[in-house]
Amino acid sequence: MDVHRWSSLNGAQKPLEGLLCFQIGSSLDWVGKRKTILGSQLWWNWEVDTTHYAGWIELVDDLRTNNIRVMAYCNPCVVPVTKEKPNKNKDLFEEAKRLDILVKDKNGSIYMIPNTAFNVGMLDLTHPNASSWFKKILHDMVDCGVSGWMADFGEGLPLDANIFSGEDPMIAHNRYPELWARVNREFVEEWKFNGRGKERDDDEESLVFFMRAGFRESPKWVMLFWEGDQMVSWQQNDGIKSSVTGLLSGGLSGFAFNHSDIGGYCGIDFPLINYCRSEELLMRWMELNAFNTIYRTHEGRNSIRI
Numbered sequence: 001m002d003v004h005r006w007s008s009l010n011g012a013q014k015p016l017e018g019l020l021c022f023q024i025g026s027s028l029d030w031v032g033k034r035k036t037i038l039g040s041q042l043w044w045n046w047e048v049d050t051t052h053y054a055g056w057i058e059l060v061d062d063l064r065t066n067n068i069r070v071m072a073y074c075n076p077c078v079v080p081v082t083k084e085k086p087n088k089n090k091d092l093f094e095e096a097k098r099l100d101i102l103v104k105d106k107n108g109s110i111y112m113i114p115n116t117a118f119n120v121g122m123l124d125l126t127h128p129n130a131s132s133w134f135k136k137i138l139h140d141m142v143d144c145g146v147s148g149w150m151a152d153f154g155e156g157l158p159l160d161a162n163i164f165s166g167e168d169p170m171i172a173h174n175r176y177p178e179l180w181a182r183v184n185r186e187f188v189e190e191w192k193f194n195g196r197g198k199e200r201d202d203d204e205e206s207l208v209f210f211m212r213a214g215f216r217e218s219p220k221w222v223m224l225f226w227e228g229d230q231m232v233s234w235q236q237n238d239g240i241k242s243s244v245t246g247l248l249s250g251g252l253s254g255f256a257f258n259h260s261d262i263g264g265y266c267g268i269d270f271p272l273i274n275y276c277r278s279e280e281l282l283m284r285w286m287e288l289n290a291f292n293t294i295y296r297t298h299e300g301r302n303s304i305r306i
Contacts, residue, residue: 036117060145069147077120104162125179126165154180154213177213181221232264261298
C-alpha cells in the first residue's frame with residue numbers, strides 16, 4: 001500500500017484497515033532507504049528515519065483519525081550504521097555488540113551473515129539478555145505510532161553458528177523461528193497487560209504481527225502467518241498456484257491464520273527472463289485472497305505493469 005495512494009483511496013471511500021510501511025524500492029521505508037548494488041534497500045536499524053519521514057507523527061495521526069493503523073517491518077538482525085547513516089538516533093548493531101548478544105562464528109567473532117547486498121549481525125535469542133533488549137525496540141516502535149509489524153526472517157541461523165546455549169546449531173536452526181515468534185508474542189501480551197483504558201480493554205487497540213518462518217511450536221506464538229515471497233506469476237512451484245497449495249498444507253499442519261501477498265512479490269525484468277505482474281494476475285490474486293484471514297496488497301519488488 002503506497003502512502004501516495006492513500007488520498008485517492010480515501011476520496012473513493014475505499015475501506016482500509018492498515019498501512020504497511022516497509023516495501024523495498026518505494027518510499028514506504030519507515031527505517032529509511034540505503035543505496036546498494038541492488039538499488040534501494042532498507043536500513044536494518046529499527047527506528048523511524050525522521051529525515052525520510054519528516055512528517056511521521058503527522059502521517060500516523062492523520063491515518064489514526066481515519067481509523068487506520070500503521071504497520072511496519074522488523075527482523076532479528078541489525079546492520080552496522082556508524083558512518084553510512086548520519087541521521088541515526090541509535091546504533092543498534094553497536095548496542096548489541098556491546099551487550100554480546102549477537103550470534104558468533106566458530107572463532108568467537110560476530111558472525112556477519114550475507115543478506116542480499118549487505119552483511120548483518122543476527123540476534124542470539126538463546127542469550128538471556130537478547131529477548132528483553134529486542135522488546136525495548138518493539139516498545140519504541142509502538143511508542144512512535146506503530147500498531148503492527150511484519151516480523152520477518154527467523155529462518156537464517158547459520159548451521160555452523162556458535163550460540164550462547166552451546167546447543168547444536170543444526171537443532172537450534174529449527175528452534176530459532178519459535179524463539180523469534182515468542183519474543184514478539186510476549187511483547188504483545190505484556191504491552192496489552194500494562195496498557196490503560198482502551199489499550200487494555202478494546203481488542204481494536206491490540207497489536208498484531210505476522211511471520212513466515214516457523215517450526216512445530218510456531219502456531220502457539222505467531223498471531224498471523226504469511227507465505228513468503230511468491231513470484232509474480234501463475235506458476236505452480238512459486239506463483240499464485242503455490243499460494244493455494246501452501247494455504248491448504250499449512251492449514252493441515254496447524255498454521256491456520258495464513259495469507260499471501262496479493263499479486264506476488266518477486267518480479268524480474270531482464271531481456272530473456274521477464275516476470276511482471278499483469279492486470280489479470282493481480283485481479284485473480286485479489287479474488288483468491290478474499291478467502292484468506294487477512295487481505296493485504298503488496299507493491300512487489302519491481303514496478304507494477306498493469
